[in-house]
Amino acid sequence: MGFLSPPPVRKLPLAGEDTARVVEPNGNGASSFVSSGRRAVASTSLAVDRMQVEELSIAYGSKLAVDSVSLPIRQGEVLALIGPSGCGKTTLLRSLNRLTELTKTASLKGRITLDGDDTATFEPTSLRRRVTMVFQQPNPFPMSVFDNVAFVLREQASRRPRKRELKGAVEDALRRAGLWDEVKHDLAHPALRLSGGQQQRLCIARALAANPEVLLLDEPCSALDPQSTQVIEDLIVQLREEVAVVIVTHNLQQAYRIADYVAFMYLGELVEYGPAEQVFGAPKQERTREYVSGAFG
Amino acid sequence: MATQVHDDPGARALRADRRAELMLGALVLGVLGFVLLLIVFVFREAWPSFANNGLLWFANGDDFDREIEEIFMSANLLQEPVYDFRAWPILWSTIVITTLSVVISFIAALFVSVFVVEFAPEWMRRILEPVIRLLASVPSVILGLLGVLILVPFIGEQLITDDQRREVSYVVSLSGYSLLAGVLILSLMIAPLMIAVFVDGLRSVPRGWLEGALGLGVNRWRTFWKIGVRTARPALVAGTVLATARAIGESIMLAMVCGGVGFAPNPADGLIFFLEPAKPIPAAILQASEELTSPPMRDTIFAMASILLFSSLVLSLAGWAVKQPMKKYGVRS
Numbered sequence: 001m002g003f004l005s006p007p008p009v010r011k012l013p014l015a016g017e018d019t020a021r022v023v024e025p026n027g028n029g030a031s032s033f034v035s036s037g038r039r040a041v042a043s044t045s046l047a048v049d050r051m052q053v054e055e056l057s058i059a060y061g062s063k064l065a066v067d068s069v070s071l072p073i074r075q076g077e078v079l080a081l082i083g084p085s086g087c088g089k090t091t092l093l094r095s096l097n098r099l100t101e102l103t104k105t106a107s108l109k110g111r112i113t114l115d116g117d118d119t120a121t122f123e124p125t126s127l128r129r130r131v132t133m134v135f136q137q138p139n140p141f142p143m144s145v146f147d148n149v150a151f152v153l154r155e156q157a158s159r160r161p162r163k164r165e166l167k168g169a170v171e172d173a174l175r176r177a178g179l180w181d182e183v184k185h186d187l188a189h190p191a192l193r194l195s196g197g198q199q200q201r202l203c204i205a206r207a208l209a210a211n212p213e214v215l216l217l218d219e220p221c222s223a224l225d226p227q228s229t230q231v232i233e234d235l236i237v238q239l240r241e242e243v244a245v246v247i248v249t250h251n252l253q254q255a256y257r258i259a260d261y262v263a264f265m266y267l268g269e270l271v272e273y274g275p276a277e278q279v280f281g282a283p284k285q286e287r288t289r290e291y292v293s294g295a296f297g
Numbered sequence: 298m299a300t301q302v303h304d305d306p307g308a309r310a311l312r313a314d315r316r317a318e319l320m321l322g323a324l325v326l327g328v329l330g331f332v333l334l335l336i337v338f339v340f341r342e343a344w345p346s347f348a349n350n351g352l353l354w355f356a357n358g359d360d361f362d363r364e365i366e367e368i369f370m371s372a373n374l375l376q377e378p379v380y381d382f383r384a385w386p387i388l389w390s391t392i393v394i395t396t397l398s399v400v401i402s403f404i405a406a407l408f409v410s411v412f413v414v415e416f417a418p419e420w421m422r423r424i425l426e427p428v429i430r431l432l433a434s435v436p437s438v439i440l441g442l443l444g445v446l447i448l449v450p451f452i453g454e455q456l457i458t459d460d461q462r463r464e465v466s467y468v469v470s471l472s473g474y475s476l477l478a479g480v481l482i483l484s485l486m487i488a489p490l491m492i493a494v495f496v497d498g499l500r501s502v503p504r505g506w507l508e509g510a511l512g513l514g515v516n517r518w519r520t521f522w523k524i525g526v527r528t529a530r531p532a533l534v535a536g537t538v539l540a541t542a543r544a545i546g547e548s549i550m551l552a553m554v555c556g557g558v559g560f561a562p563n564p565a566d567g568l569i570f571f572l573e574p575a576k577p578i579p580a581a582i583l584q585a586s587e588e589l590t591s592p593p594m595r596d597t598i599f600a601m602a603s604i605l606l607f608s609s610l611v612l613s614l615a616g617w618a619v620k621q622p623m624k625k626y627g628v629r630s
């Protein structure tokens with residue numbers, strides 16, 4: 001298993017160093033977009049192992065959705081999960097904060113640790129406070145925009161905070177998700193009457209307000225225009241310093257732009273895991289090569 | 298072939314649509330007209346009773362049952378009909394019994410339905426739900442029988458002490474037929490109704506909203522309380538209105554277990570209040586309905602009925618009004 005080889009702590013390149021060292025397409029079918037558009041790493045960081053997935057298998061009834069997957073999740077790096085529809089990306093993501101337990105038919109084998117502790121031993125609520133999820137379908141609560149973001153702040157507070165005290169945190173979260181300018185005039189607007197893309201950003205703002213240690217994003221940009229996508233991508237890149245970020249995306253260019261590590265899944269198996277340059281530039285597996293090139297013709 | 302405009306299938310479907318629309322509209326108008334006629338009829342029949350008593354109609358009198366007796370008898374004598382009627386005992390009985398049982402069963406139903414939907418294991422849910430639906434459809438006369446055979450004797454023999462009997466003996470005798478028996482059985486009767494409606498409401502809360510809150514690290518109970526119950530509020534209102542309507546209108550069971558004495562239970566008596574007999578409006582109507590042949594009695598009965606009709610109108614309106622602000626943040630925009 002080659003992907004277990006990267007050491008737990010890895011020094012990212014210093015600012016100004018040539019990080020966009022692009023692996024040249026090696027002519028045997030690797031994707032063509034690798035030569036363009038890779039972001040420059042802005043600052044230094046130590047990548048720290050936060051979570052470890054070990055031999056994880058998840059089945060719905062008798063149907064295996066994730067098949068003995070092992071991979072590390074690090075703070076300081078963005079991990080992108082890619083793969084065709086139905087290959088188990090969402091299932092894997094949901095298992096990281098034990099949301100799979102809500103599905104009655106789901107059963108899980110293997111181990112997931114957070115900072116060395118088995119997540120199965122956590123109280124689910126405290127685990128999910130640290131490992132927070134943004135869902136594939138935007139699911140804002142049937143409340144105002146303000147209350148959507150304030151909800152988690154109110155729940156986390158030991159005594160009920162006043163609206164005035166929450167204002168700052170709510171504004172900050174909405175700004176970071178790139179939604180503030182559109183909603184600042186009417187924070188009492190019903191969240192369900194926002195557009196799909198606005199709802200998606202509201203859900204991201206909500207997750208940010210929770211101030212997690214690991215942020216799980218399931219296709220956060222699927223309903224967004226290029227400009228909002230840019231805001232979210234910048235946010236993710238900037239967040240990875242304080243938060244371990246895992247993002248599921250169908251957009252390979254996006255994975256290439258923002259991810260440090262990429263995991264390619266196929267029919268529940270982890271086919272390839274490695275640095276983004278390697279997975280996109282010089283995939284080791286035939287199936288990966290087909291996927292990253294096939295998707296772009 | 299003759300491709301006339303009328304025979305083209307699109308136009309035909311359109312005409313069928315129009316026809317269905319017209320028929321539905323006529324049906325709605327018919328129902329509305331019927332309700333209106335009903336209201337006009339009941340209030341017209343009730344008018345002599347209100348006109349003769351004025352606002353005193355709603356006041357408290359000396360002896361409710363004697364008033365009824367005199368109204369009934371007055372038709373048989375060669376004299377002016379008597380209309381003197383003071384409805385407070387039955388109004389008060391209705392208010393107290395309905396309020397208490399709606400409050401009790403609302404709280405119980407809320408907890409039971411949250412438990413059934415979110416916390417009960419699968420096998421328990423499979424048993425509970427049909428049982429609740431069955432309970433909701435038990436005829437009230439059967440519950441009344443059980444009350445008379447079990448609850449009333451229990452209250453009469455175990456709960457009421459001789460001291461209590463003596464304390465209020467100058468106004469009323471305590472037998473076990475009581476407010477308490479009525480409230481308990483009525484709660485048992487309307488709670489399943491509420492639970493059934495609440496459960497449907499809670500179950501239709503989108504999973505995504507609940508998972509969204511859980512995924513943010515909010516615990517299960519808080520999630521269900523703040524998102525589930527909050528979202529299901531319109532269903533809670535609907536179930537409560539339905540149950541309240543049934544409680545206000547319940548006659549036979551309450552006539553059986555509340556004692557049938559036209560007496561206004563007195564809160565000043567402390568705990569004895571709950572052990573005193575009562576007679577809510579529907580029970581009073583039921584007991585008086587054999588005497589419809591006497592014209593003044595008939596008018597008085599219609600006056601009581603008009604109060605019931607009025608309260609059910611108010612109830613529906615209140616339910617509608619309470620739901621309005623809830624729509625603002627809901628799905629239906």
Ligand SMILES: Nc1ncnc2c1ncn2[C@@H]1O[C@H](COP(=O)(O)OP(=O)(O)OP(=O)(O)O)[C@@H](O)[C@H]1O
Pocket residue numbers: 060065084085086087088089090091092103105136
């Ligand atoms: N609740 C469920 N019950 C039963 N099977 C499920 C359930 N959720 C997912 N599956 C199955 O598990 C497999 C993986 O699903 P998953 O949602 O993880 O895919 P995905 O990679 O996220 O796909 P997409 O890119 O379309 O979102 C699929 O074959 C799916 O049919």
Ligand SMILES: [Mg+2]
Pocket residue numbers: 089090091136218
């Ligand atoms: Mg998915």
